[in-house]
């Protein structure tokens with residue numbers, strides 16, 4: 001089709017979370033200044049990056065922590081003139097419903113001895129195991145800086161870590177780590193609690209998201225001063241995209257006559273905004289919101305054959321912010337002055353009604369060290385269900401302010417795990433399938449750059465830049 005040699009006129013991006021706004025940014029980089037980029041948003045720019053106000057200060061209510069080597073997020077913060085100070089967490093305890101099975105000490109050497117005593121060399125081996133996976137994961141930045149793209153999530157992961165990465169997707173983190181020789185005690189007391197705080201599920205989640213989750217045990221985690229959502233606002237501005245506040249209802253392919261003769265196929269996007277129902281035509285559409293049950297309610301009309309349907313669900317995570325004093329006796333501490341933990345992770349125990357509990361700092365001063373929370377502090381509680389009054393009274397001896405935010409937070413991970421397609425139709429690309437490998441801000445940014453590159457290469461027929469085999473080897477010899 002010869003019309004594909006000309007730049008596209010208009011591109012639609014649906015969703016202004018980190019996926020959609022970074023897609024707008026990368027699309028502008030690739031397609032140049034003349035293309036019109038419209039970003040549709042039914043709620044607030046930022047999506048799952050949002051803050052919540054507690055007693056006059058704002059706290060991260062959704063996506064909060066970023067790894068030092070999340071290079072896209074790091075780049076965004078730099079080019080947007082934002083700052084990302086390191087988060088310093090207070091001491092961690094792991095609670096099994098009856099007692100703490102592990103309590104961190106403020107003395108480095110004591111911690112090492114405690115870890116050795118409880119888990120032998122497993123923590124050290126785990127660091128090396130995660131590092132090895134993360135080293136391979138880092139190849140994505142090299143591939144993307146050379147403009148290579150992938151037409152499926154599995155293809156992308158295979159290019160990073162070969163069959164080992166595909167196997168990670170298809171085994172639970174429990175099975176994966178058992179096969180790697182980690183003890184069941186370590187998996188139960190350390191790995192599962194980290195899965196629960198990060199993804200609201202235990203060690204039955206896939207090995208890839210499990211490894212991503214364990215990667216948060218690293219030091220140097222950071223978040224954006226003023227709130228992570230500032231990145232989305234900044235990217236939208238930098239991309240010179242037009243923000244259309246409205247709900248996209250449907251997408252339909254239409255054939256239209258061209259001024260120069262012949263016809264062209266375009267996508268008609270129908271949406272509701274404050275000024276009523278409208279439609280607009282686009283050459284390319286990027287969908288940057290989950291299409292799973294009850295999430296975005298976008299209908300793909302009159303596609304033959306019909307487009308893929310995603311029936312799996314995202315599960316509910318409730319983040320409750322409480323300004324108060326923790327009820328230390330509920331955690332086995334009769335004397336509150338002996339309690340010095342600022343983060344409590346939990347093991348898998350059906351009688352526990354929370355996944356985690358931790359002291360948080362306002363987004364204005366994320367660099368502040370979280371101290372021993374002897375007095376009142378702002379605590380963030382993650383649970384599956386909203387906390388009842390009785391549960392609140394068990395957790396807190398006194399509190400004066402409670403704010404709750406319910407999220408459909410991440411995919412409900414289960415096996416077998418087949419990631420949704422990236423290409424939904426000729427020029428419709430789907431970003432959020434990557435969340436089924438692992439859901440994180442950086443993953444959405446990677447999916448966004450991939451979709452921008454893929455749509456560009458499809459448009460201009462650069463098939464050699466899509467799904468190249470042995471990229472790691474090729475790039476080694478090229479440079």
Ligand SMILES: Cc1cc2nc3c(=O)[nH]c(=O)nc-3n(C[C@H](O)[C@H](O)[C@H](O)COP(=O)(O)OP(=O)(O)OC[C@H]3O[C@@H](n4cnc5c(N)ncnc54)[C@H](O)[C@@H]3O)c2cc1C
Nearest residue numbers: 015017018019042047048062063064065248289296440441
């Ligand atoms: C409680 C919580 C804690 C988390 N913690 C971390 C963390 O510490 N670190 C980390 O890296 N990640 C974390 N995450 C995950 C991270 O927040 C997400 O992976 C990421 O923000 C997803 O971004 P996205 O742009 O892909 O999707 P979203 O942010 O969900 O953006 C999609 C956007 O599309 C809009 N939309 C939906 N349907 C339509 C429609 N029909 N028309 C128009 N607009 C539509 C939505 O309103 C939304 O704004 C956390 C998530 C939650 C919920």
Ligand SMILES: CC(C)=CCC/C(C)=C/CC/C(C)=C/CSC[C@H](N)C(=O)O
Nearest residue numbers: 064065066067197198212439440442443
């Ligand atoms: C993409 C890679 C390699 C790493 C990203 C690691 C990362 C930051 C994962 C985020 C995990 C996640 C969804 C955490 C949610 S809870 C975070 C925090 N503990 C909190 O209390 O808010």
